[in-house]
Amino acid sequence: GESVGLHLPTLSVQEGDNSIINCAYSNSASDYFIWYKQESGKGPQFIIDIRSNMDKRQGQRVTVLLNKTVKHLSLQIAATQPGDSAVYFCAENQYGNKLVFGAGTILRVKS
Amino acid sequence: GAGVSQSPRYKVAKRGQDVALRCDPISGHVSLFWYQQALGQGPEFLTYFQNEAQLDKSGLPSDRFFAERPEGSVSTLKIQRTQQEDSAVYLCASKPRTGGAGELFFGEGSRLTVL
Numbered sequence: 001g002e003s004v005g006l007h008l009p010t011l012s013v014q015e016g017d018n019s020i021i022n023c024a025y026s027n028s029a030s031d032y033f034i035w036y037k038q039e040s041g042k043g044p045q046f047i048i049d050i051r052s053n054m055d056k057r058q059g060q061r062v063t064v065l066l067n068k069t070v071k072h073l074s075l076q077i078a079a080t081q082p083g084d085s086a087v088y089f090c091a092e093n094q095y096g097n098k099l100v101f102g103a104g105t106i107l108r109v110k111s
Numbered sequence: 112g113a114g115v116s117q118s119p120r121y122k123v124a125k126r127g128q129d130v131a132l133r134c135d136p137i138s139g140h141v142s143l144f145w146y147q148q149a150l151g152q153g154p155e156f157l158t159y160f161q162n163e164a165q166l167d168k169s170g171l172p173s174d175r176f177f178a179e180r181p182e183g184s185v186s187t188l189k190i191q192r193t194q195q196e197d198s199a200v201y202l203c204a205s206k207p208r209t210g211g212a213g214e215l216f217f218g219e220g221s222r223l224t225v226l
Contacts, residue, residue, distance in 0.1 A: 034213035043115070043202050043217030044154065089153050093213050096167060097142060097206070101153030 010106045019077040021105045023090035026071060030100075032093035035064060035075045038104070039086045047075070047088075077107075085109045113137075115218035117203050123224045124193045132188045132221045134203030142206040143186050144215060145178055149199045157201075160186060193225045 013019045025033070031052040036044035050057045050064045050073075057064050063076040073090050087104045094100055116135040124130050136143050142161055146154035147170075156170040162183035171178070175193075180186040190197055200222045204215035 032213055041219065043204070043219050044215075045217070046214050049213050091153075091213060097144070097159055098156050098167060098170075099154075099213055099215070101155070103153050104151075 009103075010108065012108045012110060013080050015080060015082060015109055015111050017080055019075075019080045019084070019107060019109075021075045021077075021088050021090075021107065023073040023075075023102055024071060025073060025090070025092050025102075027092060027094060027100075028068075028071065030092040030094055033064070033066060033073050034091045034093070034099065035062075035073075036089045036091060036101075037084075037086045038089065044089060080107075080109050082109045082111055115203055115205055115216055117201075117218040117221050119221060120219065121222050121224075123226065125226055126194060128193050129189065129191045130193055130223060132190075132201050132203075132223070134186045134188070134218060136184065136186070136203070136205030137207075137216055139207065140205035140216070141183075141208045143180055144204045144206075145186070145188050146202040146204065146217075147172075147199045148202055148220070154202055157188070190223075193223075195225050198223055198225045 034049040035047040037047050038044045048059045048062050048064050050066050055066050061078045065074045089101045089104045091099045091101045118133045144159050145157040148154045158178045159167040160180045175191045177189045200220040202220045204217040206215050
């Protein structure tokens with residue numbers, strides 16, 4: 001079936017650097033994409049979302065980019081901090097309220 | 112409470128036992144979801160409630176899985192005759208009537224280990 005996947009399973013960055021986490025999706029009918037952060041032992045926490053009629057959306061220290069031509073989604077984190085260390089999931093909203101999550105990328109921030 | 116509350120946080124069951132996992136959503140949240148997260152994987156959708164109505168149960172893996180939300184607030188996920196492949200973290204999430212389609216508020220999950 002169609003699914004959302006990630007290019008890199010683990011990303012290590014130096015504190016203060018920018019991080020870019022990538023995600024490929026295959027369902028061209030999806031109209032809504034979301035990034036979640038999950039810390040160890042906790043549930044996923046909403047970071048930012050973007051609709052398919054947009055190509056960029058900015059939040060506090062985070063930016064999501066959507067390239068529908070190549071079905072690619074990315075999350076950029078500016079000035080990465082140790083507290084950003086977590087697993088990051090992209091997810092797509094297919095029909096109704098159902099979310100389909102990717103496998104996740106581990107972000108490790110080195111001090 | 113301030114967030115979604117799940118209990119128990121940890122459950123160890125012998126194969127064949129029945130288990131019940133409880134979710135207390137954020138007060139006033141209309142929508143409630145159950146997801147299953149295997150180790151090292153992303154969450155997978157199980158079922159969705161709007162108030163007391165179960166509108167989508169397409170993700171339930173088998174008829175051993177049953178969910179209910181009789182009064183439109185607390186929900187229970189029941190797994191009968193547990194098997195080892197049921198071992199996972201079961202996440203509950205809720206969403207207010209308004210807000211983005213994907214902005215779910217997740218609990219910390221119930222980790223089920225079937226021996």
